[in-house]
Amino acid sequence: xxxxxxxxxxxxxxxxxxxxxxxxxxxxxxxxxxxxxxxxxxxxxxxxxxxxxxxxxxxxxxxxxxxxxxxxxxxxxxxxxxxxxxxxxxxxxxxxxxxxxxxxxxxxxxxxxxxxxxxxxxxxxxxxxxxxxxxxxxxxxxxxxxxxxxxxxxxxxxxxxxxxxxxxxxxxxxxxxxxxxxxxxxxxxxxxxxxxxxxxxxxxxxxxxxxxxxxxxxxxxxxxxxxxxxxxxxxxxxxxxxxxxxxxxxxxxxxxxxxxxxxxxxxxxxxxxxxxxxxxxxxxxxxxxxxxxxxxxxxxxxxxxxxxxxxxxxxxxxxxxxxxxxxxxxxxxxxxxxxxxxxxxxxxxxxxxxxxxxxxxxxxxxxxxxxxxxxxxxxxxxxxxxxxxxxxxxxxxxxxxxxxxxxxxxxxxxxxxxxxxxxxxxxxxxxxxxxxxx
Ligand SMILES: Cc1ncc(COP(=O)(O)O)c(C=O)c1O
Numbered sequence: 091x092x093x094x095x096x097x098x099x100x101x102x103x104x105x106x107x108x109x110x111x112x113x114x115x116x117x118x119x120x121x122x123x124x125x126x127x128x129x130x131x132x133x134x135x136x137x138x139x140x141x142x143x144x145x146x147x148x149x150x151x152x153x154x155x156x157x158x159x160x161x162x163x164x165x166x167x168x169x170x171x172x173x174x175x176x177x178x179x180x181x182x183x184x185x186x187x188x189x190x191x192x193x194x195x196x197x198x199x200x201x202x203x204x205x206x207x208x209x210x211x212x213x214x215x216x217x218x219x220x221x222x223x224x225x226x227x228x229x230x231x232x233x234x235x236x237x238x239x240x241x242x243x244x245x246x247x248x249x250x251x252x253x254x255x256x257x258x259x260x261x262x263x264x265x266x267x268x269x270x271x272x273x274x275x276x277x278x279x280x281x282x283x284x285x286x287x288x289x290x291x292x293x294x295x296x297x298x299x300x301x302x303x304x305x306x307x308x309x310x311x312x313x314x315x316x317x318x319x320x321x322x323x324x325x326x327x328x329x330x331x332x333x334x335x336x337x338x339x340x341x342x343x344x345x346x347x348x349x350x351x352x353x354x355x356x357x358x359x360x361x362x363x364x365x366x367x368x369x370x371x372x373x374x375x376x377x378x379x380x381x382x383x384x385x386x387x388x389x390x391x392x393x394x395x396x397x398x399x400x401x402x403x404x405x406x407x408x409x410x411x412x413x414x415x416x417x418x419x420x421x422x423x424x425x426x427x428x429x430x431x432x433x434x435x436x437x438x439x440x441x442x443x444x445x446x447x448x449x450x451x452x453x454x455x456x457x458x459x460x461x462x463x464x465x466x467x468x469x470x471x472x473x474x475x476x477x478x479x480x481x482x483x484x485x486x487x488x489x490x491x492x493x494x495x496x497x498x499x500x501x502x503x504x505x506x507x508x509x510x511x512x513x514x515x516x517x518x519x520x521x522x523x524x525x526x527x528x
Contacts, residue, residue: 091389092343092430092476094127096500105392105437105474108500112394112434115505116472119496121396122414124483126508128166128501130390134353135170138382141357146365149357150379152196154338155181157383157480158391162499162508164188167386173216175338175381179206186213196243196335196381200267207232211240219243219296219335221268226282226290233289243296243335244269244283246276248315252300252308252339267298271319280327292329294376295319298337301384306351309336310363317367324373335379336360342388344477345430353385384480391479393418393495394434397471398450408445410464412473415449416456417492419478420485423455431462434472439465447473451490483509491517 093107100106104113108127116123135151142149152173155164159181165188167174173194176182185195193216199206200221207225210218211232220226220242233240245268269276283292299312316334323329341350351359360378368375395412402408421427431447433439441463449456458475467473486494493512498505 092346093392094130094390094476095133096127096129097392097476099437103436103438105432105434107392108505109503110500110505112392112474113472115498115500116394116396116434118505119498119507120511121394121472122412122418122495123394124391124418124478124495124497124509125394125505126163126387126391126479126497126499128499131163131166131387132170134386134390135167135172137353138357138380138386139171141354142380145357145361145378147361147375148377149360150333150335150377152335152379152381153386154381154383155185156484158387158482158484159184160497160508161188162506163387164190168194173379175219175383179203179209182206182209182213182215192216198245204228204232211236211238217241217243217293219245220279220283221245223279223282226279229290230288237289239289239291241291241293242283243294243333244276244279244292245296245298246271246316246319248297248299248312250299250308250312250315252303252305268296271315276319277322277326280323280329284327284329292331294331294333294335294379296335296337298381299339301339302341303339304341304348304350306340306356306359309356309360312336313360313363314367317364317371317373320376321371321373330373331376333377333379334364335381338381338383338385340382340385342385342477342480344388344428350385356385388480389477391482391497392474392476393478393482395473395475397467397469397473400467400469407461408443409448410445410467410473411448411450412458413450414492414495415451415458416453416487417449417451417489418486418495419458419475419482420487421481422458423453424485429459429462429475429477431459431464432474432476433465433467434474436465436471442466447475451492453489488512488517493517 138151153167175196177198192214197210197218247268249263269279399411447459496511497509
């Protein structure tokens with residue numbers, strides 16, 4: 091599945107999602123437009139929840155909010171029974187404002203500011219995932235001075251290199267994240283955390299080996315490393331974790347040829363590897379947790395753009411330019427990410443030509459898709475890029491003072507704006523003019 095589960099071509103030859111004709115959607119809400127299909131989100135949450143309850147121990151499903159976040163979206167995640175991972179004060183603020191119970195919030199980040207740590211403590215965030223010795227010391231001081239205790243996980247670096255673009259690998263030894271297992275740093279962190287003189291309750295360990303992972307064997311390897319580490323902490327520090335969090339990273343289908351592992355097979359792989367490794371090590375298997383982001387929201391959304399210009403460079407290529415680009419989808423520029431496309435108002439037409447889809451920004455690298463086969467396109471057509479739900483809007487920016495797009499959620503033929511398009515006034519709302527100085 092590249093498109094949302096409810097997507098189909100209707101009698102008008104238009105792409106329809108959630109019972110809404112996408113041509114009507116752009117006429118009502120404008121372009122660029124993110125269209126988020128509620129049914130896809132809910133069904134993926136449920137598949138995770140069902141698969142996670144089928145194992146020998148519990149597996150908590152923690153949605154990684156960095157993939158996409160809004161108040162309404164958090165409320166869906168909450169209702170479906172997932173927990174949430176936030177990695178900044180802003181994400182924490184939004185989760186709390188959406189009514190997310192604090193005890194189901196995990197606070198991440200390799201450099202949480204003192205303000206963010208205080209915010210987490212004051213709001214009684216369930217678990218803080220500690221990333222460094224400096225953070226351990228800061229948390230120790232903050233909890234001591236408040237006379238409170240705080241549950242923590244330690245983020246560990248297992249030293250694994252899954253097959254994915256290297257900028258989104260975070261588990262290798264040379265990483266800004268976490269305590270290295272191989273170099274003994276993680277053991278020292280455990281000793282600090284379990285010292286009875288501090289106010290920290292060490293609950294478990296966290297690893298995150300990367301993103302858009304197709305090779306699920308990488309998870310087996312990380313489980314093996316983690317369980318071996320647990321054997322050492324039992325022996326050396328008399329510490330047995332309640333829970334092991336294996337992070338996020340399950341890949342999704344961006345192009346038709348992509349073949350990611352299903353949610354169900356992913357959960358089975360994790361359970362089987364965890365049972366195998368814990369039996370081999372002769373220890374009880376702790377509870378498990380995973381932190382999917384992309385695999386919940388990635389395929390739930392598409393972006394709709396209006397084609398504004400078409401430029402033929404004879405014998406070279408055809409540039410089809412749309413009214414968005416790196417300001418609403420920076421992933422092609424950042425990671426060389428690849429996307430497919432279709433023409434939403436000619437959804438059933440056969441492709442006839444290979445074109446390059448360019449954005450409208452003043453950067454020649456602002457290209458959304460290098461080569462894609464499309465039907466005959468004309469100025470005014472609506473171009474749709476599927477699978478933009480994760481790290482699309484979440485990374486949207488105001489380059490060239492482009493307004494961030496609207497996000498509409500569709501279900502049963504109804505569309506509701508869950509994030510309004512920014513206005514031009516929004517762009518200057520936090521600014522002062524020179525008049526204020528003179
Ligand atoms: C700590 C952590 N957990 C979970 C995720 C979610 O990863 P994904 O969206 O690939 O599932 C990320 C992504 O970078 C992460 O850094």
